[in-house]
Amino acid sequence: MRLLSLTVRNYRVHRDLTVNFDASRTLIGGANESGKSTLVEAAHRALFLRAKTGGSIRSQMVSTLHSGDPEVILSFEAGGMRWELEKHFAGAKGSTRLTAQAGVVLKDEEAESKVAELLKAETIGGRSAASQLPTLWSHLWVWQGQSNDDPATYTASHKERLSKHLQQHSATAVLQSANDQRVAGHIADLYQQFFTNTGRIRSNTSLDVARAQLEQAEASLAKAREVASRLNQAITDHDQASRDIAEIKLQLPTLVEHRKHAETKLREVEVLRRDENIRVEALRNAKSRREALEANDQTIRDLQKKLDTAKAALQPADVQLAALTTAEQQARNGVTAADQLLKEAIASLRCIRIQHDIEQAAVIALEKAEIHQAISTRHAEAAQLDQELQNVRSKLDKLPTLDAQGLSRLRKLDAASSQAKAALEAMATSIELITADTSVILDGTSLAAGEARILTDSGDLVIGNGTRLRVQPGGGNSLTEARQRVDQCNDALSAELQILALRDLDHAASILEQRQTLEPQLMGIQTRWEALGGTSLAQQISRATSELESAREELRRRMDLASSSSETPSQPADLSSAKERVSKTSHELTSAEAAEISARMRVEQAREKLDHCSAEVARYRDLTATTRQSVRDLETAIHTREEAHGDSRSREQALTNLREAEALANDQLTTMRATLADLKPELLTADCDRFSRAISAQENRLRDAENTCLLARDRLTLDGSTDPEAELRFAEARQLLALDQFQAEQRRAKAIETLHQLFTTSREVIDRALVQPLADRISGYLQCIFGNGTEARVQLSEAGVEQLELIRNGDPSFSFESLSGGAKEQVAAAVRLALAEILAADFEGCLPILFDDAFAYSDPLRIQSLQRMLDLAATRGLQVIIFTCTPADYLGFGAKEIRLINRSSSSQQIQP
Template sequence: MRILSLTVRNYRIHGETTVDFDPARNLIGGDNESGKSTLAEAMHRVLFLRAKTGGKIQKSMVSSLHPGAPEVALRFEENGEIWTVEKRFSGTSGTASLSSSRGAALKDEEAEKKLAELLRNADGSARKEKDLESCWAHLWVWQGTSGNDGATLAVDQKDQLIKRLQRDGLAAVMQSDLDQSVRERIGAAHAEIFTSQGRVKANSALDEAEKALEKAREKLADAKAKSSELDQAVNAQRNAVIALENAEKALPEAKRNLEIAQTGLASAKQLESRLENEKANLKAAIAEHADLVRNDKKINDLLVAMTAAAEKLSPLEAKLSILEDQEQAAAKAAAAAEAKLEELTSKTRSARLAHDFSLAAVTHFEKVEVFQECSRKAEEISGIAAALDEDRKALSALPEISPEDLVDLRGLEAWIREQEVALAAIASGIELLASDVPVSLDGRTLDVATQRTITSPAELLIGAGTRIRIHPGGGSSLTAARETEAGTRQKLRETLDRLTVSSLEEATRIQSNRQLLEQKIATTSARLQALGAEQIVSRLAAAEAARDASAAEMKRRYQALEAGAGLAPPEDLAAAEKLVRLTGENLEEIGSKERECLAEREESRKVHQKASAAKTSHRSSIESSLQTHTELKIQAETLSQSYGDAAKRTAAIHLAEEKVTRLDAITTGTREALAELDPEALERDRARFERSLQVNADKISEARETIAACRAKLTLDGSHDPEADILRAQAHMERTEITYLSEKRRADSIALLEKLFSESQATIRTQITQPIAERVSGYLEALHGRGTRAELVFGDKEHELTLTRPGEPSFSFENLSGGAKEQLAAALRLAMAEILAADHDGSLPILFDDAFAFTDPTRVQALQRMLDLAATRGLQIIVLSCSPADYAALAAKECHLSPQARPTR
C-alpha cells in the first residue's frame, strides 16, 4: 500500500491543504504550530475513524479559524488499484465514500467496511480514542512515542508476524499435535494445583493437606501452651504478692514529697502575680515618658515647618495675576473658533442632505428597472396577492423606524430639556431702565424697559465710545453647558434626518403604523404561501414595493432639502448618478473644511483648558499653602496648650525618667525572688510525685487482680492432664504430615513438567523471532556499523528487546539512552513493516512525526541511511520534522508548511 495524496479541509488550523506523496521517500517540514502533526492525525483518522463518530474526538478536529465540518480525502494504491476515500466528520450526519480506479463507488457503511478490508483491519474502523491508538501503531510514530518499548510493539503484531513468516518459510519450527495435547494435560493439572503466579491454589488437594497439617500443629502447640500457662500462673502469683508489699511501703513517702512541692508552687504563683502587676506599671511609665518626648519633638518640628510655609506664599500670589490674563485671552479665541464651526456644520448638513437625496434617486431608478423587468415576466396577480401588495406599498412608504429608534429620540429630547433648564439657571438677564445715549447689545438696539436673556458672551455698546463684554455664568461652565446642549441638538437633528422625520411625534405615529402593517403583511403572506402562489408573484410584489419605497424615500429626501437646495429631481438613472458625483464632491469639500475647523476649535479649546487648568492649579497651590500654614499653627498651639511651654515639658520628661528607674528596680527584685524558687523545677517535682503515687496505686491494683486471676486459673484447670493432651496431639500431627508430603511430591512433579514444557516453548519462540531480529539487525548495521545485533524474545509474561554493538555489552531496551531507544524502536518498526508489507502488495507507509528528538545531529545523518534502506526494500517513508534541513541527505520529496494565520481580535 502506498499513499498518493492527502487533502484536509476545515481541520483545526488547516483551511484547505493538499500534499502529494512520493512512493518511496517523503519529507514534510515546517515550524512549530504549522500543522504537521495535524496532517499526520488527519491521514490516520480518515483510514481508521468512522465518519459518524461524535463526542470529544470529533470536536477536537473542528477548526476555530475556518467554518464548516472537518473533511479529509486520501488517495492510496493497494494491490495495483488506486482508491480514494473521503470522509466528512460531522457527528451523526458524517459521510464517507470510497471509490477505485476500476469503477467501484461505495458510500457510508459499505465504504467503511471495504476500507477496513483493504487495511486488513478485522475489527472494522475504530470508534474510540483508545482503539485509534492501536491501529497501525507500529507504522504511525506519533510525536513523543518514538521511544516506547519496542518489544511491546512486536508483541502487539506477534500473530500477524508469525503467520507471515510461516507463509514465507522462515518460521518452520512448530509443535506436533501430541506435544500440544501433552502440554495441555500438564497445564490443566498444573492449573488445578497452582495459580497463574505459581502459588498453591485454594481448596486444592495440596492446599487441604497443608491446612490439615497446620491445624494439627496448632493443636499440639495449644496443648503445650496450656501446660506452660499453669506453670506461669504459679510464678505470676508469687511475683504479684511481692510487688503488692513493695508498693504499699512506698505510698506514704510519695504523699509527703507531693505536699512539699505543692506548697512551693503556691508561693511561686503569688510572686508571679505580683511580677505581672509590676511589669504593667513599668510598661505604663515607659510609655508615658516616650509620649512626653515624642510630643516635645513634634511641637518643635511644627514651629519650624510653619515658618517655612509662610515664606512660600509671597511668590505664588504674584504669579496668579499673570495666569488669569492668559486664561481670558484663550477663552476669546475658543469662542471665535466655536462660531466658525457652527456655520460650517450647517453647511455640511445641507450638503449631506443633498448627497443623501442623490443616492436615494439612484436607488429609485435602479428599483424602477428591476420592477420593469419583473413586470415583463409577470402576467397575472389576483386575489390575496393584490391585497398583500397594497399593504407592502403602505409599509414601504413609511420610514424604517424601530422601537429602539424611538427610545433614542425620547432620550435625546429629555436630555435637551435638561440642558435648557441648566442654561436658563446659569444665564444672565439685562434690562435698560433709562439712558440719554443709544444702547445696543450684540448690534441690536436695547430699548428702555425691555429685558434680554444672555446665554453666551455678549458685547454691550453705550453711546459711541463705551463697550462692555458680558460673560454670563462664569465663562467656562456656561461654555461647556452650551457645547453639550448644541451637541445634543445636533445629534437629534442627525437622528431625525436619518429617519427622514421632523419630530418625535411623527416618528411615534409612523412606527405604530409600521407595526400594524407588518403584522397584517405577515398574516397575509402566510395565507398566500398556504395557497401556493407562483414565485414570480412574490418577486414582482417585492420589486414593486422596493420601487415605491425608493420613490417615497427620494421624495422624503427631496422634501428634507432646504427649498430644494437649488437641485432639480433627476429624470433618469444617468442623471441621478451624475448628481451623486457632484453632491459627493461638494460634501467631501465642505466636510474637509469642517474637519479643519473642528481641529482648530479643538486646539483653541485645549489652549483654553490648559490656561484655565494652570490658573486653577496655581490657585489650589496658594490655598494649599495657606491651609498648610494654618493647620501647622493650630497643631502647634493645641499641643502647647496640652503639654505647656518648653520649660514645663523638660521638667515633666525628667520626672517621667525618675519614675521609670524606680519601677524597674522594684520589678528586678521580684523577678530575682521568683528565680530563687525555680517554679519550673517545683512543677516537675509535683508531676513526678503525682506519677509516683499513681504508679504505686496501679501496681497495688494490678497485683491484686493478678493474684485473683491466678487463683481462679489454678482452681479451674487443675483437673486436666496436660502431658496426655500433648502426646495425643503429637500422634495426630505425624499422620497429617505423611499425607501432606505425598501431595507435595505430586505437585512438585507437575510443576517440574510445566517448567520443562515452558522452556521448550521459549526455545521455539526464539527460533520464530530470529528472522525478525535478523531484519532489525540489518537496519541497525546501517546505523551503527557491521556486527550490531538485536535480540527479540516473546515470553508468556515478559517480552524483551536487547541491543548489542561491537565491543560493548548487551543492553536491554529500558536501559538504553533516549536516543538509542528511538533508533532501536525505529529499526524494529521498519523490520515489522517490511515483513507485513507482503500482505499489501509489497509496500506499507511508515510515518515518523518528529520521532528523533533525543538523537544527536550526527546520528540523524546515519539514520537517513537506515530510512533509505527501508525505502529501497519497498516501504514508503514519511518524515515530519521541524528541521527539514537535517534530512537533506535523504533526497526525499519535500513539502514545507507555513505557520497558519490567526484571526485578529
Template sequence: MPRSLRSPDTMRLLILTLRNYRVHREISISLDRSRTLIGGPNESGKSTLVEAAHRALFLRAKTGGNLQREMLSTLHPGDPEVVLEFEAAGKCWELEKRFAGPRGSTRLREKGGATWRDDEADSKLAELLKCEIAGGRGAAGTLPDLWSHVWVWQGRSGEDPSSYTHRDKDRLVQHLQPSGASVVLPSVVDQGVVERISNAYETLFTAKGKWRAQSPPELARIRRDEQVEALSRASEVAARLAQAADDQLRADREICEVQAALPKLRRDLQLTEEQLQRVATLRRDEAHQQEAADFATARRVDLETQELAIRRLDDERRLKAESIAPAEAALKPLTDAESSAISAYQEAERAQFKALEMQRSARQHHDLVQASLAVIERSELLQRLLSRSRDAAALQEQLATRRSRLAQLPELAPRELSRLRQLESEAARCSAALEAMAAGVELIATQELVQLDGESLKVGELRILTGSGELQVGDRTRLRIQPGGGTTLASTRDRHLAACRTLSSALEKHTLRDLDHAVEVVDLRQSLEQEMARLETRWMALGGAGLATDLAQASVADEAAREELRRRVDAMDSAPSLPSDGNRALHEVTAKREALRVADETESRTRRQLEHAVEKRDAATAASARQREEVAAVRQSLRDLETALRTREETHGDEASRRLQRVAATELEARAIGQLAATRKSLVDHQPEQLSADLERFRRALATQESRLRDAENTRLLSRDRLILDGSHDPNAELLSARARHAAAELAHRAESRRAEAIELLHELFTSSRDAIDRAMVRPLADRISGYLQCLFGPGTEARVVLTDQGIENLELVRPNDPSFSFSTLSGGAREQVAAAVRLALAEILAADHDGCLPVVLDDAFAYSDPERISGLQRMLDLAALRGLQILILSCHPSDYVSFGAHEIRLSSR
C-alpha cells in the first residue's frame, strides 16, 4: 500500500495552540496532514510557533533558567502555555504544558482514553516519540539536537549533515541492514587473518596512523634521530672551531679601522654643536624683534582706526539732525485718521452686540423644538425594540429546550456512524468465515469411552470445533482434529475476535447498545440540529445577541433625550409650548430653522463690519505709533551720536594731537621691521636646517662606529674562548665516528619501516574491503537522497555518502558531465538544498519507527535559494509528502510556494 494511503497510525502534528508565549497572546492553528505553509513578515511569530511545538514535545515543563525566561511574553501577562494535538502509535493525543519553572505542569491525554500528568506524562511522551525529554541544567545544550534531522531551525539549514545525524546513526544502520543484506560477508578464516593483521597494526600504529611509542620502528627512529643529533653536534663543533679562527682575524681588522675614524668624527660633531648654539641665539633675537614689530604695527593700525571712527560719527550726527523736521511734520495727519477709525469701530461694536442677542434667542427656540422631536422619535424606537425583545426571548426558550435534548444524546457524527457500519461488516465477514471453516464431530455408535478435549462425548451428541481439538477413543487411540488446516482457522478466529473487540470498543466509546441505537442517535441529532438552525435564523433576524444591547442603548438614548429637553425648557426665559406629535414637531423645527438662518446671516454681516472696523482702527493706530516711535528714535539716535563723539575726542585728543601720534607710530614700525629683516638674513646665512641634519648625521656615525668597536671586541673575546674550549680535542675524528654510527642506525630504521609499511598496506586492503561492505549498506540511503536531488538538479544527479560512527560524512553532489562537489564547496543556496534532501531521506527511513510518517519542519530553510530553484524545491517537498512525510514550511515570502498546493496559514505583523 502506498504511504499516502496508510491508516492514521503515524506521527503527525495536528493542532497547535499558544497562550502568553512571546509575541502571541493566544493563537491556534490547524496543520494539514501532508502539506502546510505558514507565511508572514519578519517579527510576526512564525519561528515562535515551531519553537513552542518543539519545546512542548521535548522540554520538561518544570525547566527554569534562560530557557523559561526566553518563552515569557513582554506584552501579555501569564505563564507561557502550549497545547499540541498529534497522532502517534495509532492514536490521537492532546499534550498541554505550562512552562513556569518549578510550578510548571504537563498533561498528556489519549483521546477517549487515559490521562497522564507531570513525570508520568513525560515518560509516556518519551515512549511515544522514542526519544529522551530534555530537562535540568543541560537542557539548553541538549534541546536543539533532539529530532534535529527533521526540525530545521532558522539559520541552520545549510549545516553539514554530519552535525545532526550522529545521534541517529545506530537507528539508521538498523533500518539500512535489510537493504544491504545481499553483501558478501567475510569467512571465519578471513576474520582470523584480519584479526591478526589488525592486532599487528594496532601494536605498531595509533588511531591517527602514527607509530606507537616503544614499537620497533619507533625505537629505531629514535635511535636514528639520536645519531643524527650526535652527527649534527660533531659537525657543529668542527664548524665552530673554524669559524672562531675566522672571527678573530676579522675582529682585529675592524678594531683598527674604527679607532682611526673616531677622532675626526668627534671634532666635526663639536664644531656643529657650536654653530647650532649661535643659531639658537639668533632665533631668540628674532622672536623678540617680531614682538616689537607686531606691537608697532598694531599701534599704528589702532590710531588710524580711531580716526576713521571719529570722522564717521561726525557725519552721522549731521545727517540725523537734518531728518528730525520731516518726521514731525508727517505725524499730524496720522493722529487725525486714528481718532476717526476709533469712532467707526465703536458704532460697529454696538450693531454686533444687538445681532448676537437676536441670534441667541433664535437658537434657543430652534434647539428646544429639535430636542422635543428627538424625545418623540426615541420613544417610538424604544417601543419597537421592546416588542422585538419579547419575541426573541420566546425563541431563546425554544432553543434552550432543543439544546438540552441534544446534550443528552451521545456525541456521534455521521462519519463515525459509517465507521461503525464498516466495523460491523468486518465482524460479520470474520464470523461467516469462521463458521465456514469450523468442523463438527458427532458420535453415532461406540463400545468405547469417547472423549473430546477431556470431556465425554455421548451417542448422538454434535459438537462444533472452531479450533484444534483432541479426540480420544478408549485408552489407546488419540486423534488431533484441526479444522481448516489449523493455522488458517486460528488466524481467522483471531481476526474475528479482534473485529468484535474493535466494534465493542467503538460502541462503548459513545455508550451505544448496538448499530441500530447508533442510527437512531444520529437521526435524532440531525433533526434537533435542523430545528435549532431554523430557530437561530429567526432569532438572528430579530437582532440576535445584539438585541439586548440595542434595547439598552435605546433606553439610555430615550432618557438622555428627555433630560436634554428638560434642560432646554429650564434655559428659556418663559415657559414655552411644546409640540404634541412628530408631524407638528417637524413643522416647527422647519420654521425655527428658517428664523435661525436669518439671525445667523444678520450676525455674520455685522461681524464682518466689526472686523473691517477693527482692521481700520488697528492700522491707523499702528501707523500713528510707528511715526511717533520714528520721531523718538531719531532724537535718541542724535543724542547718542553727540555723546559718543564727545567721549572719543576727550579720550584721543583733538585733530592736531591725533595727527602727531600717527606720524610717531609709523616711524617706530619702520625701525622694528628693519631690525627683524637683518636678524632673519643672518639666520639664513647659517643654514640651520642643514646644521641640524649634520648634527644628527655625525651623532649617528659616531654611535655606529662605537657600536662596531664594541661588537668587534666582544667577537674577539668570544672567538678566543671558543678556540681555547674546542681546541683541547680533535673534532674531525669525532665527526668521522658520528657519521659511522648514523649510517648503522639509518639501516636499522629502514628495515623496521619496511616491515611496518607492509603491515599497514595489508591493513588498508582489508579495511577497504570492509568499506566496500559499508558502501553497499549505505547505498539505499544514497539512492533516496539522489531521488530528491534529481527534482532539483535534473536526471542523472547522484549523492555519495559515507556512514561513519559520527553519522553521514563526506557528502558529495555528482551531476552528469560535471566534476563532483563536496558539501563544503557548494554555495550557500546549494548547501541548503542538498541538506534538505538529506533530511527528507533520513526522515523517510527513520519514519519506520513511527509507522511510516514523521513531520519535517523547514523554518525559512531556503534563504539563499533563487526563484528558479524554489520551483524545484516544491517538486522535491511534494515528493516527500507523497512518500508519507508531513511537510511544514515557514517563509517570509509565502508567494514563492503558491504552486506547492499546501494548506496555507498567514500571520500578520505585530
C-alpha cells in the first residue's frame, strides 16, 4: 500500500490543491493555518469515510472560503495495482468512484466495498463515524497532539494480525501439548473457584467460610480478652486517678499566685515602652532636621567648586578646537586618494577570480566524470551477479522446502512403521492340523486335516471329548491393536511425504543434498553482489549522473559569465592540466586578494582617521558649549539655594543648635532604655505564658482524673456481674478449632494458586518469545536516537502493546509513563514504525505512515537523530510522510519537499 497523490477541492482552506508523494520520503512544510492537518484528514477520510455521510462531520469539511461540496481524489497502489479513488462529500447525494489501472470503474457501494477489501478495514458512516474515524489505522495516521499517546491505544485493534506475523517471524516455536492445556485449564477453573481476577478470595467458598468462622472466633476471643482487660484496667485507673486529684489540688494555688506577680510586672513594662516610643520620635525629628541642613550646606559648597573649575577650562578648549579643524581637512584629502587605489585593486581581483572559478569548475566536472565511469562499471558487474542470483533462487524455489531436521523426522516415522510391522508379525499365531484320530474344533468350527488358520485374538481349541486348550496370540495382547498401530505409522509417514511433495526417503535425501549445494552458492553470490553495492548502486549511479550534469552546468555558467568580460578564457583539455591551471591561478588570486585587502585597509585607516578628527572637532565644539551653559546653570543654582537656606555664616549657626538638641534627645532615650532593660520584659512574657500553660495543664489533668474515676466506677458496675476469665478460656478453645480448619483450607487454596502461577509464568515465557521480533525492531529504531545498547521491552496482551520500557546502557529501565513529553513522542514513533513494518507483509511490503507535527516536544538536536530513524524506516520499505511547520529542521532527511505557502484561492506549493 503506497500513496501516490492527493487532490482536495473546496475542503476547508483549500480550493484546489494537488500533492504528489514520493515513493519513500515526503516532507510537507508550511506555516500554521496553511492547511497541513487538513491534507492529513482529507487522505484519511477518503479511505475510510463513506461519501454519503452527512451531519456535523461533513459540516467540518465544508470550506468557508470557497463554494462547492468537498471533493478528495486519492491515487494509491494496493493489491499489485494502481488505483484512483474519487469521493464527492455531499451528504445523501455523495458519490464514490474507484478506477483501476486496467480501466475498470467501480461506483458507490461497490467502490466502497472494494476499498475496504484493499485496506482490510471497513469504511464507516452515520452518527458513530465521528468517534470511530480516529481509531482506523491510528498506528499509521499520527494525528497532531496524539503523538505521545500510550502505544496500547493504537495497537489493540491490530493485535490478532500482529500475533500471526510475530509467530511467523519468531526464531523459536514454544508449544504446549493437549494434556498440558487440559491440566492448565483445570487448574485455572479451580483458581477461578477460589480467587477473583484481582487475586482475592471469592465469597461463599469453603476457604471464605472457614475464614469467616475464624474471624468470628477471633472476634469473640478479642471481645472476651477486652472484657477481662477492661475490668482489670478499670481498677488500676480508679486508684491512679484518685492519687492524681489529691496532688493537683495541692499544687494549683501556687501556680496562680506566680502568674499574678508576672502580670503586674508586665503592666509596668507597657508604661515604660510608651515613654520610649515618644523619646525615639523626638530623637528622629532632631536628627532629620540636622541631616537636611548639612546636606543643603554641602550641596552649595560642591556647586561653588564646580563653577570655579568650569570657568578655568574654557580658554584651552577654544585653542584646541582650531587645531583640530585643520587636521580634519587633511584627513579628508587622504580618504579620496585611498578610494581610487581600492577601485583599481577590486577590478584586477574580479578578472583573476572569474578565471580561477572557471578552472575550479572544470576540475570538479572532470572528477565527477571519472566517478561516474567507475560506478557504471560496478553497476554492470552487479547486474551480471544479480542474474546469477535469480537463476540460483529459481532452482531453489523449484525444490521442496526440506532441512536436516525434516529429513530426520521422516526417518523416525519410517523406523516407527518398521517397528510396528515387526510387532504385528511377532504377535500373530498360526495353527495347522496335520493329522488327527479324533475331532478338532477351533472356536466352535471343526478343523480339517491339512487346514491352517491365523489367530488374531484368544481362542478355544477342543480335541475329542475331554481336551480343551486356550490359545492366546502375542502373550494376550490384541493383534487388532498392532495392526492399527501399523496403519497409523504408515499414514503418518505418507502424510508427511505428501506435505513435502516427496516420493520416498531416497527422494528426500536427494532433495536435501541439492538444497545444501545451492544454498551456499546463493550466499556466496549474494555476498559478492552486496560487496559491489547491491540495491544502492542504482541510487549511486543516479546520484553520480546528477552530480556530473550539475558540475557541467556550473562550468557552462562560469564560461558564459566570463564571455561577457573583455577576455574569454579557454577550457582545460584534461584533469591534470586543469589542476595545474587551478594551482597557478590560485597563487595569482592570493596575490590579488592581498592587494585588494591592503588597499581596503588603507581606505579604512584613512576613513578612521577622518572619523576620529571629525569626532574630536564635534566633541570640542560640544564641550565648549556645554561648559558655558554649565557655568550659567551653576551660578543660578547657587543663588537659589542661598536664598532658601541663608549664607555660610547663618547655616553654620543653625547646624550648631540642631546638633545640641539631637544630643539631649539621645541622652534621655538611653536612660529610659536602661530602666526598661532592668525589668527583663522578654522573660516576664515567657513567665506569664509558662504559668498559664502549667495552670491549664493541671486543670485539664484534674478534669481528666475526675472523668477517669467516674468511668472506672461505671465499668466496674457493668462488667463485674459475670466471670470474664471463664468466658476467655472458652473463646480461646473455639478460636483454635476454627484456626485449624482455616489453615487446612488455606493450604489447599495455596497449592492451587501456586500451580496457577506456574502455568501463568510458562505462558508469559511463550508470550515473551512471541513478542521478541517486535521488541527487536523497536530497539533498532530507538538506537538511531538514543545510541547503541538501547533496548525496548514490551508485552502483547488483548489490549495491545503494553508495559513498554526503555533501557539504556548503565541506566535503570524507564516505563513509558515516566518519560518526558519529547521522549514519549520518539518512543511512540518507534513503536508505530516497527508495527507498520511487520503489518506491511499484508500490503505488498509497504505501508504509508503520516506524522502531523508529531514532534512538538522534541528539541532541534533530537530532531536530527529522529531523521535517522525515519530514514531507516523508509529504507526498510515504509512510505514516510512528514507534515511540519518547521521544515528547516528536516533538511537532513533527504526527502521530496513540498511547501504550502498560501491558504487562499488555490493553495500554491513549492517543490524543489
